[in-house]
Amino acid sequence: MVSKTEEDQLIRLENQVENGGGGAWEYLCLVRKLKLRLSDKVFKYGFALLSDPKKRSALGPEEWTLYEQVAIAAMDCQHLDVAKEYIKVLQGKFRESKRVGRLEAILLEAKGRWAEAEKAYSSLLEDNQFDQVIHKRRVAMAKAQGNLSGAIEWLNKYLEIFMADHDAWRELAEIYVSLQMYKQAAFCYEELLLSHPTIPLYHLSYADVLYTLGGVENLHAAKKYYAATIDLTGGKNNRALFGICLCASALAQLTRGRNKDDKENSELQSLSAEALEKAYKQQSPTNVSVLSSALRSLKVSS
C-alpha cells in the first residue's frame, strides 16, 4: 500500500534526481520497497548508476540486487540487449543460482520465445516443486500470449496450493472482470476482503462488481460496501459516494411498486449527494453545475 507520505517522498526524490542532485540509489531502493512499476525511470537512473564504475563499487554487495532490478526494468522497456548483458554479469558472479535462472527464463519470455521459456520454467520447477514465483510466471506467460482461460486454469491450480497469496487472488479477480465473469470475480474479491479487511480499495472494487451484477440483493450489498469504503476513507472517496447515489437510484427503480425502506434509502442518497457537492466545490468548482444536474437526473428517474 502506497501511502501519501511515501508518494510525496517518491516525487521529491524523483525531482531531485531529475535535476542533477544525487539520491538515485535512494530512489531505486524506495521504488523496490513500494513495488512500483516505474520501469523507464528505474532503467534510466539504474543504467547511469551501473555504467559508472566508481558509483558501482560504492554500492558494495547491494549492486547485485540493483543489477536484477535494472535488468527487469530493461526488459520492460524492451532494451533486451542491456538486460542480457546484466544477466550475464549476474551469472558470472552467481553460478547455478535459481534466481538468475529465473531471470534468464523471464528474458526468454520478453523475447517472445514462449516454448523455450516454458521448458526453462518446467526444469526450474523440477528442482523445487513449490516455487511460488515460477508458478506465477507461468500464469503471466499464459496471460501474455492472450490465453486468458489458460491463465485462469493455471492460477486456480496455484491457488489450490497457496490459498493465502492475496496478490494472486487480486490477479484472478482482475482477469475474471476483464472476461466479464463477474460472479467468479466477486468470489475472488470476497477472499481478498477476508484477508485484508482494512484496505478501502478492495471494498470499492467488490462493490463495483456487485453493482455491475445487478439485482436487488446485490445492489443492497453493494450499497453496504460503498458505505464501508466511505467509512474507511473518512468520506473522502468520491467514487464510493457516487456509488451510493447510483445504487440508491437503481434500487428505487427496481422496487418501484413496493414501498419499503424508502426513508433510509433517500436519506443516505441525499447525504452522499451533499458530501459530493461539498467535495466538488472544494476541488473543482467549475464542475459543480455538471454534478448537480447529474444528481438531479438520478433523483428524478428514481
Place this chain on the structure above:
Amino acid sequence: MGFSHAVGVVGVLMLAHAAYATIQYRSLLKITEEQFMGPPITVVVELVAGLFFCLWAALTVPGKFLLILPQSDENRVVALPFNLDFMIFNHRGKAFSLGIDMKIK
C-alpha cells in the same frame, strides 16, 4: 532537546524525593505513635509538580508524533502496489523507443 531531558530528570528526582520524604514522615510518626493519615501537604505539592514535569518531558522529548487515523492526509492509501510477479512484457511499450545512450562501459 537538552532542556526537555533536564526537565524530565528533574521531575523524576522530585518524585523520588517525595517518596523518600513520605517514608521519613512515616518513620517519624511511628516514633510519636500516631496514625498515618497521609503525607504532609508539601509532599503532595511536590508530587503533583513532579508529575507535571514528567508528563511535559514525555510529550516533548520524542519529537513529532505520527497520525494514527488511516484516512488522515498523510496515512491515506494512494495506490495499491503493482503485482510485479505477474508482469508481462508483451505490451505496447515495444513501439516506443527511449533515446538513451546504451553503451555499456
